Amino acid sequence: MHICMDWRSVKFDWNRARAFLVTAEEGSLSAAARALGMAQPTLGxxxxxxxxxxxxVLFERTGRGLELTPSGLDLLEHVRTMGEAAGRFSLGASGRAQALEGTIAVSASEIDAAYLLPPVIAKLRRAAAGLTVDLIAKNTASDLRRREADIALRNFRPDQxxxxxxxxxxxxARLYASELYLERFEKPLTPHTLADADFISLWSPETYLGALAGAGLSVERGNLTILSDSHLVHWELLKAGGGIGMVPEFLGDSTPGVCRVLEGSYTPFIFPLWLTTHRELNTxxxxxxxFDFLAEALSAH
Known part of the structure; x- marks a missing residue:
């Protein structure tokens, strides 16, 4: 369902639109009121x-709070775009983006920090020369509530x-191996030859074997011949011919000398990508x- 109306007949009030946007993002009037620093009845x-x-009707009440109606979902994208445009207008009105001075801490996994974010961060710095970016590469989630980072790129949705x-x-993500490693096997590599294959474990052996089994591959503990809890080390070991590993398509498919293996023998691994921040987003x-800059750049990617 789409909202069809003559917007010229509407006396637009950005405060009302912002109240709707924050309520949709927070999921309840009480949470939105706290985020905006206003009384709940006023927001309502x-x-x-x-x-x-x-x-x-934009919201329906449920046992868990408020849920957007189809009309609300349609309007949300418009209002979110307006909010992002308002931010860009604010930058333009100031005369120079350099006015955004200070440090912003962005946390991401090693792979995303090393291979996904660098061109985005470089573009961000060109847009805001006064900004200092602290890019934190770690495979455990930074605690945003304790301000270990301002913004995090994660593979899960936060429940706080x-x-x-x-x-x-x-x-x-898919399974890849270097051409150097594959010279040891008849091509193509099949599930029947897995008994002689080496796998590079990305997490704990139990977790990694469970992920492979869930994807439809029966791999024994003895096949995990190299263990590493570093995503970057895992990737370098794979490229050097250490064995079969799991990496995102955007990285594996774009790297010369690295090939997909066991295609059609397992279900690819899907990881959601969430951009997360604390309520300071609203202030x-x-x-x-x-946040808006990263969201636009990553959505385009």
Whole structure:
């Protein structure tokens, strides 16, 4: 369902639209009121006024709080785009993006920090020369509530109500090996030859074997001949011919000398990609600008 109306007949009130946007992101009026620093009844009246103004119902009450109606979902994308445009307008009105000075800490896994984010961060620095970016590469989740980072790129959606998250995409990972390693086997490599294959474990052996079994591959503990808890070390071992490993498509498919293996013999691994931050998104111009910048760049990627 799409909202079809003559917007020229609507007296637009950005405060009402912002109240709707934050309520949708937070999932309840009480959480949105805390995020915006206003009384809940005041926020509720703004949302109700917007519904009356548009002549549509935007939220439905459920046992878990508020859920967007189809009309609300449609409007959300428009209002979110308006919010991002408002941020860009603010930068333009200031005369120079360099006014966004200070440090912003961004946390991501080693692979994302090393291979996905660098061109995005470089572009960000060109847009905001006064900004210092602290890029934290770690495979455990930074605690945003304790300000270990301002923004995190994660493979899971946070369940803490004080965090704000936006899903970017689903990342597909597959099994790869170097051409050097595959010279040891008849091509193509099949599940019947797995008894002689070496696997590089990315996590604990139990977790890694469980992931492979869940994808449809029967691999024995003895096949895990190299163990590493570092994603970058895992990747370098794979390229050097150490065995079969799991990496994202965007990395494996673009690297010369590395090939997909066992295609059609297992279900590819899907990891959601979430951009997450704390409620300072609603009060800090710097956090809002960087969050929106990363969201736009990663969505395009």
């Amino acid at each position: 009246r703004q949302v109700e006024a917007l519904q009356e103004e548009l002549g549509v 109500p004080e965090l704000i998250a936006r899903k970017m995409s689903d990342v597909t 800090s111009r710097r956090v809002r600008m960087v």
